[in-house]
Amino acid sequence: MESLIKHYNSLKQIIFGIFKRTVGQFILYKVSGAVFNMVDQNQEHKSDSPDLYDSADNFNYVLYRDRPEWKDVQPIAQDDGPARVVQIAYSTKFSDVYDYFRAVLKSGEKSLRALSLVTDAITLNPANYTVWIYRLEIVKHLKVDLNNELEYISNVIREFTKNYQVWQYRKTIVEMLNDPSGELEFTADILDMDSKNYHAWQYRQWVLTTFSELMQYELNFVDNLISQDMRNNSAWNQRYFVINNSDPDSDVINKELEYTFGKIRILSKNESAWNYLRGLLLYSENGVLEDKVRDFCSNLYNKGNRSVHLMSCLIDLTDADESTDPENVEKIKFALKLCFDLASDYDPIRRYYWAYISKDIELKFNFKEHDTKILLLHTMSSSALEKIPDVGIDDKGRYKYILIKVTDQNDSSNQSKYVVRGGQRFDFHGN
Numbered sequence: 001m002e003s004l005i006k007h008y009n010s011l012k013q014i015i016f017g018i019f020k021r022t023v024g025q026f027i028l029y030k031v032s033g034a035v036f037n038m039v040d041q042n043q044e045h046k047s048d049s050p051d052l053y054d055s056a057d058n059f060n061y062v063l064y065r066d067r068p069e070w071k072d073v074q075p076i077a078q079d080d081g082p083a084r085v086v087q088i089a090y091s092t093k094f095s096d097v098y099d100y101f102r103a104v105l106k107s108g109e110k111s112l113r114a115l116s117l118v119t120d121a122i123t124l125n126p127a128n129y130t131v132w133i134y135r136l137e138i139v140k141h142l143k144v145d146l147n148n149e150l151e152y153i154s155n156v157i158r159e160f161t162k163n164y165q166v167w168q169y170r171k172t173i174v175e176m177l178n179d180p181s182g183e184l185e186f187t188a189d190i191l192d193m194d195s196k197n198y199h200a201w202q203y204r205q206w207v208l209t210t211f212s213e214l215m216q217y218e219l220n221f222v223d224n225l226i227s228q229d230m231r232n233n234s235a236w237n238q239r240y241f242v243i244n245n246s247d248p249d250s251d252v253i254n255k256e257l258e259y260t261f262g263k264i265r266i267l268s269k270n271e272s273a274w275n276y277l278r279g280l281l282l283y284s285e286n287g288v289l290e291d292k293v294r295d296f297c298s299n300l301y302n303k304g305n306r307s308v309h310l311m312s313c314l315i316d317l318t319d320a321d322e323s324t325d326p327e328n329v330e331k332i333k334f335a336l337k338l339c340f341d342l343a344s345d346y347d348p349i350r351r352y353y354w355a356y357i358s359k360d361i362e363l364k365f366n367f368k369e370h371d372t373k374i375l376l377l378h379t380m381s382s383s384a385l386e387k388i389p390d391v392g393i394d395d396k397g398r399y400k401y402i403l404i405k406v407t408d409q410n411d412s413s414n415q416s417k418y419v420v421r422g423g424q425r426f427d428f429h430g431n
Helices: 002-025 092-107 112-124 129-142 146-159 164-177 183-193 198-210 212-228 233-244 250-266 271-283 288-302 308-320 327-346 348-364 369-378 382-386
Strands: 028-031 034-037 087-089 399-407 416-422 425-427
Touching: 092 112, 092 129, 112 129, 129 164, 146 164, 146 183, 164 198, 183 198, 183 212, 198 212, 198 233, 212 233, 233 250, 233 271, 250 271, 250 288, 271 288, 271 308, 288 308, 308 327, 308 348, 327 348
Parallel strands: none
Antiparallel strands: 028 034, 034 087, 399 416, 416 425
């Protein structure tokens, strides 16, 4: 037993020693198939032995340097210059493929074997835009069947869905084919994997604008996505893209308003729907849409809904209204009340923002100080009034009121402080 323990301790010391020396020599970082090796200045490691990072299906792979049909090509090694920061420890396969790719690129060879080489280069690094450009040149030169090429890029995209180069290449092939018949279905499949894939949405929009006859089917597609997830901001954005590129008339906009109202009634805290609603207001003429939206929002509010987005929308409607109608004074008072309620109860994390908006509305509409007093006494909720410890006239005869209650975390007494406005004074220290 003692002998076993002795051997165990010896083995443990040997392993620890190897580990210690190894860590002192290099640190490996594996990034996208490459391993960054910070090598000692006096040593460089390069091995022709099989790579640990090559996948199992590469055991039967033959390096280009060992292929008889490539003996006529002199590979060109990568030149990082004399002052490289780190040496990238590429796999043997990676170095071999790209050494031969550089040689082919330099000679300008456009052949079937060059196409095969480029395919291997793309497999190893699909983000290399130089390889994609050269592939396209070869495809054009050899007059490769573009449908086969489209199938190839489809397979690549399914594996690397968030890559700029692959989508750009697909766009080029579809342009050459002038056939978008399978593109909406293909992007739908990709979006089914990730409904917020920016690259897929960008490409889909290109398809719709380039082949405009497809636009008529898009609203149904987007509606299905929104029904599955009403918080899918990408789907709402796509819906606005379709409407904005369809030259909508008033009937279409009103139909979209009702659609959006319905989604908000189901989920009033969904910011995506509220942003879409604001976008529709850009199509308003003579304030017609604003009145409809205000009626909708007021109805929700009167039923007890206190969604931050609802209250914010009501404030924005007031802020955008340039009317001098006496009724607008009541709207201003109500907007200021909403600012207070948001700051104190419903959105306190942005209390300073709502304080700024409140002040901005007062200045914009030249809201008089006596009107502010009326606001304080007649429009604030009882819960809001309870938060105000002092309402009166300061030493200069100006009405003052507390807008926001805050707690100074740096104050050891942990006493509440308030945002005070009196006349033109507005600060955040209760002075």
